[in-house]
Amino acid sequence: MIRLLIVDDHEVVRLGLRTLLENEPDLQVAAEAANAEEALIQAAHYLPDVAILDIQLPGRSGLEVCRDLRQKFPQIRAVMLTSSVNENFILEALRAGAAGYVLKQVGSDELVRAIRAAHNGELVLDPKTAARVVARLNDLQNKAESDAFRDISLREMDVLNLVARGQNNREIGQALHLSEITARNYVTALLEKLHLRNRVELAAYAIRNHIEERM
Secondary structure, three states, rough: EEEEEEEEEHHHHHHHHHHHHHHOOOOOEEEEEEEEEHHHHHHHHOOOEEEOOOOOOOOOOOOHHHHHHHHHHOOOEEEEEOOOOOOOHHHHHHHHOOOOEEEEEOHHHHHHHHHHHHHHOOOEEEEEHHHHHHHHHHHHHHHHHHHHHHHOHHHHHHHHHHOOOOOHHHHHHHOOOOOOOHHHHHHHHHHHHHOOOOOOHHHHHHOOHHHHHOO
């Protein structure tokens, strides 16, 4: 039996969910809550298997409840059930430890499957949500890469390109008319700027980000 905690500030929503979910033989609504404080009290008392959380709650948000549940009761799997498809909310929910992000527009069968999947340790995202997450993560990755390259000087780009070709400090110095010590200093600066540990990681980074195409 999967024991549930429903957290939503609208009584009619909680009633509807209870009616829907308790028709399933393996689901039991152990408790309900209308706000964050009630949710944490009920979670401590009933220790449900899955908490179904709305994001928009009076006072503290469902995202904060999710984070608190993850810290205090890590065995409780949190599923965000909301009408918001805001990608920032989705990413914040995942960072807070949510096991799922499901839209209220889904059908009853999808919601039940999501609860069971979350209980089994799976990450649950409906297709629309997943597409937004992937797009947002790609944007963040591209921005991070652009920010990193913006901090790199043209000379450092030359050095990075030669590191990617497997050249050592002496060879880099000869190619760029620098001393070996200066070439080494450039490599050290690149490692620090890109938060990498060694030349192997630096070369892999350069190749992965197509450094030659940026020259």
